Amino acid sequence: MHLKGKGKLLLIAAALLLLPAGLAACGKSSSSSAGAGNKAYTPKKLTVEFVPSSNAGTIEAKAKPLEGLLKKELGIPVTVSVSTDYNTIVEAMGSKKVDVGFLPPDAYVLAHKQYGDKVLLQAQRYGVSEPDDKTTKKLVNYYRSQILVRKDSGIKSIKDLKGKKIAVQDTTSTAGWIYPAVEMLKHGVNINKSGIQTVTVKGHDQGVLSVYNKNTDAAFVFQGARKLVMNDEKDVMSKVVPIYTTAKIPNDTITVRGDMSSKWQKKIATAFKNIAKTKKGHAIISSVYSHEGYVDSKDSNFDIIRQYDKQAKQLDK
Structure with missing residues (x-):
């Protein structure tokens, strides 16, 4: 009986020694599964949405051929659609229903703040002279x-x-x-x-x-x-x-949802830049948004917008 009791104590001691290792293993397993849950998003099909600056029906028809051009560049199906307003696109991107949004600066700042969405590109347009609104020959990354x-x-x-x-x-x-x-x-x-x-x-x-x-x-x-x-x-x-x-206002953005993989961010940015350089692609982006092309962008470009947003809060005081 004495030896049996001693044997039991040895078994308990051994179990206690193994417990931390077991807990560590559990913890490792838990964090691994959390990491898997945070896996970067790789689209199997791409959804692109924008708000028209003029007649919605006409603009959507003009934008539809963009689907085929993007599919050719990216190798996956693409759907391009028109939204009613920018808030709707921001929320759709936040709920993972839309992958890519054509967002003006303020909507981008909101999307970045609320959902961590990432700006890829800024549009380039030809400048506009005053007061006759004539188009200049100079490409600029701002408007008024x-x-x-x-x-x-x-x-x-x-x-x-x-x-x-x-x-x-x-x-x-x-x-x-x-x-x-x-x-x-x-x-x-x-x-x-x-x-x-x-x-x-x-x-x-x-x-x-x-x-x-x-x-x-x-x-x-x-x-x-x-x-x-x-x-x-x-x-x-x-x-x-x-x-x-x-x-001056920073030009419109092409923004992707916050969990998009860096690989696909680069692919999408390259696709839009390439399309803008083709005759057919340029005709589409020019007619839809008066965009002439795209340049790489970064979040700090929109700090001026954040300043205006702070000032806008004074309107309600």
Whole structure:
């Protein structure tokens, strides 16, 4: 009995000695499975989404051929679709329903903050001269926002916008809300408190038309937006004029969901740059967004947007 008892004690001691090793093994197994859960995303098919700057139906039809060009570059099926607004794309990317978003700067900053989405590229456009909106021959990585009014409205400055009706884009639109609203505030006019009524419209062409048709007194649009409606309204340039042009805004982004593998980030960036250099591809991106090509980008390029976002919070105080 004594030897049996001693044997039991030895077995217990041995078990206790083995316990830490067993727990370490369990811990290692647990962390390994967590690592597997965090595996970088490799798409089997790619979903691309954007918000049109003008007529949604027309733009979606123009963008559809991009599917085939991307499929050829990437070797996987691609779906290109139009969203109603930038918030919808940001949320869709956050919930892993969309892989690639054409996002303006403010929407990108939001997507990066909330979901860790990553900017790959910035668009290049030809510059725009003032006040005639003529296209220059210089490629730039920025654009500007304008506040438009009817020439016969009697509105000459930002201070004249008090008590007026303004057509705007959604609140994540850099040119259609953030920049002009913040710069108005710097001139002593709070768009939320100065008796101003805002009307949200879908597309910068609709902003121009709302002023042209006297449905609103003013509109926030990107510089050059009047040219979107010139085919239908030949006299738009003389009847609708800018009273204010903002500081430079970083150009639109091509952004991917935050868990995209670095390998696929590079593949997607290369694909868009290659497509932009082809005759067919350039025609698509030019007609859809006035993009002329793409250059590599980085998050710090959008610190200026974060500054404007902080200032925009003053609008509600």
